[in-house]
Structure formats: C-alpha cells, structure tokens
Amino acid sequence: MRLVTIDDIRTAAGRIAGTAIRTPLLEQQWADQGPLWLKAENLQGIGAFKIRGAYNAVAALPEPARQRGVVAYSSGNHAQAAAVAAKRFGIPAVIVVPDSTPRVKVEATAAHGAEVVEVPIGERESAAYALAEERGLTLIPPFDHPDVIAGQGTIGLEIAEDLPDVEVVLIPVSGGGLASGIGTAIRALCPDAKVFGVEPELAADTAEGLRTGSRVDWPVDDRARTIADGLRSQPSELTFAHLREVLDGVVTVSEDEIRAAVRVLATRAHLVAEPSGATAAAAYLFHREQLPVGRTVAVVSGGNIDPALLASILG
C-alpha cells in the first residue's frame, strides 16, 4: 500500500491556496498546564478542516470526470466541503448525509447549491456508491483517499511553518484522514515531535485497533452514542496504515470532558468549537498524565455546533 508523502501534501497545499484559509495558530495565555497553541480550523470558511481534503480531491480529478460531477457521504462537515469544492469548479454535487445530521449542517450544505439526500447512518456509504454508478459521478470519500489525506495534511505543513519547534500535536481521530495527513507532515518536518490521536471513549475503535495491532470494527450504533458527531466513523485500511506509522498513541476522552472543553474554548479562547473539534483540547486539559510535556498544538477541527447545544453547555 502506497502511503501519502510530504510531497503529496506540498502539491495539495499549492492546489488549495486561495480556497482554504490558512488558519491561525493561536498561542493561549490562559493555559497553565503547559504551553498550548490552538490550530483554529473552526475558522475555515465552512467552519471545519474538511475543505482542504475535499477540494484537493476534486482539483486532482481528470477534467472529463470532474465535469460530470461529484457525490459525497458525510456526517456533516465533509458534506459542506464537497459542496463548496464543487461550487468552486461549477460542477454538480450530490451529498448523502445521515438523517441524524444536525440541521445546521444540512442547511449549510444545501445553501452551497448541492443536492442533499438524507439516509439512515448505516446506508450512507452504499447510497453514495449507488448514486455514483447511476449518474456517472465521482465519489469523493470523506477520508479513504490519498488526495483527501494529502489535503488534510496541509494543516501539518502550516503547523510546522508557524511553530517549527512544536513538541506535541493532538489531533481528533474518526476516519483518520486528518490525523494521517497531519501526522505525515509532522513526521517529515518535525521528526522530534510526538503525534497523538484523540478519540471519544464511546468511539475508541482506533485506540483499540492500534493497541491490538489491527483495525477493529465497532458497531455503528455504539459509535453513534458520542456527542462528537464528527467522530463516529472509523479508519479504512488506508488511513489505519497511516495511523500505525505516524501516531505515538491515542488518548480517549469522556463525554463530560468534551463538553467541558467546548466550554473552555468558548470562554477562554473565544472560539466556538463543535464537540468533535474540542476533543484535542480535552486531551490537553484532562489527560496531561498520558502526554509528554512540551510545546503542544491542539487541532480545533471544526466549529459547526447547534446553537442550542452550545447554549446548554454554557448555561
């Protein structure tokens, strides 16, 4: 299996410039458990990192295939990302989302001109493949593709440029595209840094898989329990192979810790994070004993939280 390289990530960086925002790396002065920077991917145009991988994958398509259009399935942010990428190229996009997706994400996707199809969470992948077949669309997967991984990896490039002496990088893990890409970049550019994935306890399949040495399947209904609705997927063979190479470990965080991290990010960092996007900060806040001491970057992967949920966490 060929893994994504730093050269693939550099190529992706050239493609996405002008579409993805180069998000700020924000030093936190309140953080008294060791120096902390937040990579604020919640400040991307779509409110999440997913635009990087989706746009890179669409940009890499041969022109005739691209013109026929794309289809994507997603728990939410990849949906918006694929829709925006298609809009940029002026091509059709069909987005398959689980019917449990927060309204805020469904509406944001439709607002970008995409056709949105809602299906039960277990059927989203098969429905997307069927649509691709029927309509001649190219499937843009949320994580299981080298171009998607390379696109997400551009975050690692930016971290290495902005903080070359970073010592610890904390990255949410779901399907693993984000951690695969960032980990690959950090390994290449900051070889002394330690890279950790972060998962909810309720969707800790990657922690178990890396411990046992091979990918494990958790029932989708189990994974659907976590409040971190963006972290309910699990790695593919491709991303798992990357994670084995690039991760020094996985930290698991509880639901209460995720909620507390959303609150801390809002009140201390003045950033709105969705639960998935707050997990890396939760690891910093509540699991220092499992992490090396040092200059730490937590990736805040997204900010698309339902306002009512944010209100309940703050109130």
Place this chain on the structure above:
Amino acid sequence: MRLVTIDDIRTAAGRIAGTAIRTPLLEQQWADQGPLWLKAENLQGIGAFKIRGAYNAVAALPEPARQRGVVAYSSGNHAQAAAVAAKRFGIPAVIVVPDSTPRVKVEATAAHGAEVVEVPIGERESAAYALAEERGLTLIPPFDHPDVIAGQGTIGLEIAEDLPDVEVVLIPVSGGGLASGIGTAIRALCPDAKVFGVEPELAADTAEGLRTGSRVDWPVDDRARTIADGLRSQPSELTFAHLREVLDGVVTVSEDEIRAAVRVLATRAHLVAEPSGATAAAAYLFHREQLPVGRTVAVVSGGNIDPALLASILG
C-alpha cells in the same frame, strides 16, 4: 492639541510585538451583503484589543516611574490589559473597576496578580486618581492618552498590511481610543477607505457630538443601560479631536441588533464576541444602507462575555 501620528503608531507596533498577538483578519464566506473581513481582537491573549494600548503606555514610561507601579480604571478589558502589562514588567498594578463589571472580567484581572478595587461606576475615575496620588502610581487611562491611542492604532497598521485595498472600516466607539488609533492608521495608509464608528443607540453620545460639532455628555446612568458594557464611556477632548479628523460617520445599533450580531458571529464566524465586540458586525448586518458598498472590515474588539449571557443569546 497634538494628535497621534502614523509614526507614533509604528513606534507602538515595535513595542508591543511579542506581547500583543497579531490577530488574524478573517474573510467571511457566509457574508452575502458584501465582502466582509473580521479583525478578530477577541483572539488576543486577554480576549480584547486593550492590551495594545495599555502595554504601549506602560512601555513608554520612564523607568523610575514604571518601577513604582501603575493604576488603571476600566469597565473591564482595560483592567486586564493594565494588569497583564504590569505583570510583564514585574511592577505593581492596582485596578479600579465599576461594581457592575461582569465577574468573568474581575476574576481575570485578579488572576493576573493585580489588586482589584471595586467602586460605583461614577467614582472609578476619581478613585483611580486618588490611588495614584497616595501611592505614587502612574495612571494608565483606558483611552485618554496618546500612547494608549497609538497602541490601539496598531490594529489599523495590521488591517492595512493584510488588506491594502480595504474600502470600509467599522470600529466600536466608547471612549474613542480604538477608533482614534485605527482611524489615524487607515487615513495614513489607505486614504481612500471610509472609516465609521459604531455605537449602541443607548450610548450614542459620539454620534450626537459629531453631528452637533462638539463633545456632548450623556448621563452615566443612561449610558449604563446598554448590554455593550465596554461601550459605556464617552470620548475625552483628545479622542474627540481625533474622531473629528478620522471618522466619516457614526452608525448606531440597537440592543436587539447587538444580540443578533453576537449570535451570528458565534454560529457563522465561530467567534465568541462580547456585546461591545459585536457592534461593528451589527452595523454591517443591519445598517448597510448607511454604509458605502465595498470591501469591509468589522473590528471584533473583544470576546469576554459572561457564559450565561452568551447561552441566553444562543438558546
């Protein structure tokens, strides 16, 4: 009366580098009423722009005076700013705050090692002068000082660097230090841009003063009505003289518009803004008819909102 110049602002920029964050200027893709960038001063270490002016003023003091310490009065964010600036120099700080100040701001100030004195809002200035006299401290005013104005002006330098063809700049106005400084920088570097102050309707003394041609006093109890607790001051002779020079107008926004802007900033821009910090965005959202069309920057001046208030706005 000598007004602050672009050279003063450049000097301030050199002093505050390494203490104040160079905050990101964030392009907003959701903004369908014309191109919008947010200058995210809520992402400063203290959650507000005030560190720029306070640090510049402390840094500019002669060494013997600085060693005796400083005193400041403030509705909140300047308090934290003066405390942090003093801590950086290792000198004593006494902060006088109105007894109506949100707890989040009082606690943040004390956490920086300052002595906090709470007094009725009308007495904060006199109390600060009395403390300065008694203890030999230097008063660092929240806005009525050339070094404070020059420090806030560094925001304008950054806007001009990041978006040289900016056409409209929207700035919250209270005591007027922020708008005086930014306006001076924009006038010098982007002479074609229009610069507007933004005030709550309930504290619209500057709008009235510029209309009538001279500074007006509104009763402090009237100004205390607005939810924008950072915008309850009014200009001094010094800042009013600057505002006459640099503002093309003042837009006033309602309390409902301020609340709505806090919500939009959280849900669309993923930024936590305090009410005062959301007023410029409110002008963009709800008063387009009073503003020129064009590439617009709204300054999000701060993010220190009580979590319960943010929850009530989102819920």
